[in-house]
């Protein structure tokens with residue numbers, strides 16, 4: 001049996017949908033908000049739900065729950081590792097962060113979790129997910145559609161850097177493949193071809209400020225010029241936003257890493273793990289701009 005955590009979230013939901021479409025597998029949903037009938041209650045902040053929720057599970061698709069301060073995330077992820085070991089889970093597939101993000105602030109809990117899982121008694125596969133296309137490029141473009149339509153200018157603290165991004169659905173497709181093959185391998189001969197593997201699922205398309213301006217221009221039907229903001233200007237703007245303090249830290253870190261050119265990846269396991277080419281990113285951005293400007 002496969003259990004997927006965080007199924008009300010975007011990634012967990014897509015993984016659950018993909019696995020549920022495969023007739024030969026028993027798949028169970030895990031979520032904090034379960035009514036106990038269609039899904040199991042799995043809340044990393046409440047270890048008692050994990051002891052019960054992981055019963056009978058062979059393969060756990062452990063979707064990171066990173067929206068919190070680091071100490072909270074470490075406690076959550078440590079609780080998952082402990083509970084999976086106690087419940088006799090045979091294989092854990094963890095959705096981590098791609099190597100290009102090593103110096104981002106969000107890397108700390110991911111790398112800690114990878115180490116914690118490696119010391120556990122079950123087999124592990126690490127899916128080092130690239131940054132979502134639906135994050136920086138799509139969100140930034142959608143949020144900027146109104147101002148860019150008016151001023152013809154797109155501003156963001158990306159400097160001259162680019163971010164390699166991947167469609168969330170591609171990451172879900174890889175997780176589905178790895179989880180399905182692992183469950184089938186365990187049933188057939190007890191070990192998985194994906195055991196002890198770390199897959200770098202970096203995006204194969206890098207997007208920078210000029211690319212977002214170009215997508216805005218296409219979506220809006222008018223010229224749009226990119227101008228970078230400084231990190232200091234961005235910090236001031238974010239300080240007045242409704243974001244949580246830890247989100248401001250992570251956002252500035254993302255921009256700083258982009259400025260430093262660190263988020264442009266040069267190799268990826270994504271194309272070999274997907275059945276077809278990775279989804280095109282520019283289309284996603286232009287569609288988001290069109291939707292935002294309707």
Ligand SMILES: NC(=O)c1ccc[n+]([C@@H]2O[C@H](COP(=O)([O-])OP(=O)(O)OC[C@H]3O[C@@H](n4cnc5c(N)ncnc54)[C@H](OP(=O)(O)O)[C@@H]3O)[C@@H](O)[C@H]2O)c1
Nearest residue numbers: 006007008009010011031032043044045064065066131132
């Ligand atoms: N690669 C990237 O660019 C990127 C960007 C942002 C975040 N991430 C990471 O990837 C994860 C999945 O991304 P996403 O797009 O699916 O995020 P999302 O749509 O915000 O979903 C996150 C899900 O995490 C689950 N969760 C939160 N707290 C939890 C807890 N205490 N115990 C168990 N589950 C908990 C929730 O699902 P339930 O309510 O169903 O339990 C929530 O819906 C995020 O949580 C974050 O760690 C990656």
